[in-house]
Amino acid sequence: MSGVRVLVGTRKGAFVLTSDGKRKNWKVDGPHFAGWEIYHVKGSPVDPERLYASQTSGWFGQVFQRSDDGGKTWEAVGNQFAYDGVPGTHQWYDGTQHPWEFKRVWHLEPSLTDPDIIFAGVEDAALFRSADGGRSWQELAGLRGHASGPHWQPGAGGMCLHTILLDPKNPKRIFIAISAAGAFRSDDAGETWRPINRGLKSQGIPDENAEVGHCVHRLAMHPTRPGVLFMQKHWDVMRSDDAGDSWREVSGNLPTDFGFPIDVHAHEPETVYVVPIKSDSEHYPPDAKLRVYRSRTGGNEWEALTDGLPQSDCYVNVLRDAMAVDSLDSCGVYFGTTGGQVYASSDAGDHWAPIVRDLPAVLSIEVQTLR
Amino acid sequence: MIRIVLPAHLRTLARVAEEVEISVEGPVTQRSVLDALEASYPVLRGTIRGHTTQQRRPFVRFFACEQDLSHDPPDSPLPDAVVKGDEPFMVVGAMAGG
Numbered sequence: 001m002s003g004v005r006v007l008v009g010t011r012k013g014a015f016v017l018t019s020d021g022k023r024k025n026w027k028v029d030g031p032h033f034a035g036w037e038i039y040h041v042k043g044s045p046v047d048p049e050r051l052y053a054s055q056t057s058g059w060f061g062q063v064f065q066r067s068d069d070g071g072k073t074w075e076a077v078g079n080q081f082a083y084d085g086v087p088g089t090h091q092w093y094d095g096t097q098h099p100w101e102f103k104r105v106w107h108l109e110p111s112l113t114d115p116d117i118i119f120a121g122v123e124d125a126a127l128f129r130s131a132d133g134g135r136s137w138q139e140l141a142g143l144r145g146h147a148s149g150p151h152w153q154p155g156a157g158g159m160c161l162h163t164i165l166l167d168p169k170n171p172k173r174i175f176i177a178i179s180a181a182g183a184f185r186s187d188d189a190g191e192t193w194r195p196i197n198r199g200l201k202s203q204g205i206p207d208e209n210a211e212v213g214h215c216v217h218r219l220a221m222h223p224t225r226p227g228v229l230f231m232q233k234h235w236d237v238m239r240s241d242d243a244g245d246s247w248r249e250v251s252g253n254l255p256t257d258f259g260f261p262i263d264v265h266a267h268e269p270e271t272v273y274v275v276p277i278k279s280d281s282e283h284y285p286p287d288a289k290l291r292v293y294r295s296r297t298g299g300n301e302w303e304a305l306t307d308g309l310p311q312s313d314c315y316v317n318v319l320r321d322a323m324a325v326d327s328l329d330s331c332g333v334y335f336g337t338t339g340g341q342v343y344a345s346s347d348a349g350d351h352w353a354p355i356v357r358d359l360p361a362v363l364s365i366e367v368q369t370l371r
Numbered sequence: 372m373i374r375i376v377l378p379a380h381l382r383t384l385a386r387v388a389e390e391v392e393i394s395v396e397g398p399v400t401q402r403s404v405l406d407a408l409e410a411s412y413p414v415l416r417g418t419i420r421g422h423t424t425q426q427r428r429p430f431v432r433f434f435a436c437e438q439d440l441s442h443d444p445p446d447s448p449l450p451d452a453v454v455k456g457d458e459p460f461m462v463v464g465a466m467a468g469g
Binding site: 034035058060079 | 378421464
């Protein structure tokens with residue numbers, strides 16, 4: 001019997017939503033870690049019962065949780081994220097140099113082959129790796145040590161490493177993205193890195209074609225075609241067909257090309273989803289209509305998906321980590337809003353229904369397909 | 372025994388009741404009390420003071436005997452009433468927000 005498990009991180013705890021393969025009736029379990037900000041919960045693709053969660057608090061800092069039974073019980077494991085060597089400085093909002101300071105884990109990416117190996121993207125931007133199931137963490141310092149590091153600067157949400165993509169066909173290749181530094185790629189398992197931002201144009205920085213400084217909001221890839229990347233940038237939806245060496249804009253007929261999440265259909269590598277947001281100063285859907293846009297052509301030509309979504313008086317946002325897809329035969333698409341709704345479509349976006357409507361603001365969504 | 376009162380989120384994290392009791396070797400100070408607390412409950416490491424700096428986190432306060440001890444040096448002796456167990460050493464999550 002197949003089913004899905006939706007892992008929801010919110011401002012006030014984590015929730016686990018489960019259903020069978022029909023995805024009509026849901027069980028809502030939570031909150032786990034009530035009252036804490038849960039930036040991300042993600043399961044191992046090797047062992048779906050192994051889950052990891054980033055639990056944070058402005059008062060009590062970072063806690064890192066692990067479950068070995070699919071989220072029924074949890075164990076706090078290692079929460080020490082120490083930058084390698086002397087941390088150095090990066091650019092601050094006022095142009096001065098500011099010491100790197102660990103604040104929280106934004107994003108978790110479990111290994112594709114080993115449930116005990118996991119990567120963590122943190123604020124201030126750095127990449128950490130654990131090889132013992134989260135008990136201890138080591139920085140992959142070549143990223144932060146890149147020559148451009150002192151020029152990186154925080155976006156409004158902080159200088160976060162929010163996206164980690166592991167190449168299923170090349171275990172040495174990792175993509176990451178940082179707001180507001182841009183996208184980077186390693187071809188040696190994280191030892192060395194290079195910016196992959198050629199083709200991005202960002203009007204909010206002094207040189208709109210700069211090598212770094214772009215506010216990349218999210219990257220997505222289809223596992224069968226890891227050389228093709230999609231990007232939701234601060235403004236602009238972008239595509240690369242050469243593993244990030246160059247990018248071209250594919251915003252096409254979107255009503256606005258500002259937004260946060262982007263994802264790819266589980267079975268159709270050219271089918272891409274975004275949620276347009278009005279602007280960087282008005283973080284809600286244009287015309288107060290919550291619409292997912294789908295392109296079946298890898299960008300440029302987009303259609304609005306509205307059936308079951310509020311089409312009036314809607315002023316929620318969808319954050320960068322708050323969209324995911326399942327891999328059942330009819331691909332399911334899920335997203336969560338800052339208003340606490342989690343919407344699901346079991347038919348690739350044609351029809352939507354809320355799983356739950358009144359959670360705390362949703363920070364992240366992940367989906368596990370259980371077989 | 373030293374009595375320590377923890378804020379709700381840390382009690383949940385450490386899976387303890389509102390007040391815990393620990394024994395402290397040598398002088399009873401903020402540092403020795405927190406060292407002993409973290410030795411008994413390793414999950415609390417990093418939540419009250421920084422891992423490497425060992426400095427109190429900004430939104431955490433230390434109270435005892437109706438005094439705010441947050442800004443006292445970490446090696447200053449704690450009040451006798453705390454040493455004797457008559458009064459608890461309180462770890463407090465500062466009020467914030469509105």
